[in-house]
Amino acid sequence: MSIDARLAELGITLPEPPNPVANYVGYVITGNLVHVSGQISADENGPIKGKLGADMTVEQGAEAARRCAISLLAQAKKACGGDLGRVTRLVKLVGFVNSTPDFVDQPKVINGASDLMVAVLGDAGRHARAAVSAPSLPLGVAVEIDAIFEIA
Known part of the structure; x- marks a missing residue:
């Protein structure tokens, strides 16, 4: 099944990628790798803001x-x-979670991204990963994640 077909099956329509808000680009291709800049948590209503361990649940994160x-x-x-x-595969995700100093479930939060990548890309979506805490993130968002994809 194609990636577009999997997305449709999951009811996901990809948005137009947001333009960078500072002095960087949305992605860089080098060789057969695409390095995608950090994408902040946002939906059709705008940024998804909050701090895990304070005003957001793990499920919301x-x-x-x-x-x-x-x-x-x-x-x-x-x-x-x-x-x-x-x-051809997702190589790596690095996830940053806006959280309180005592919050320890960053991996459970970033699973929201990892699980989706496997659902969309199948085995090619299994990846290396880091899930770390941050005391704050741009615009007060809950999560920011960057990625490295391999392409043909």
Whole structure:
């Protein structure tokens, strides 16, 4: 099944990738790797803000991470000239969780992105990963995640 078909089956429509808000680009292609800049948690209503361990549950954080994954796929699609079929695997995710000093469930939060990538990419979505805490993130968002994809 194609990646676009899996997305449709999951009821996911990729948004237009957001433009960078500072002096960087949305992605860089080097060799057969696409490095996608950090994508913040946002949905059709704007940024998903909050701090895990204070005003957000792990489940809400995982949904915020899932939204980051959707944005990562949108950037990857743009990098591939609109053809996600060029993605051969997800190499790595690095997830940052806006959380209190005593919050320890960052991996559970970033699973929201990891689970979506496996659902969309199958075995090619299994990846190396880091899930770390941050005392704050841009715009007060709950999660920011960057990614490295391998492409054909």
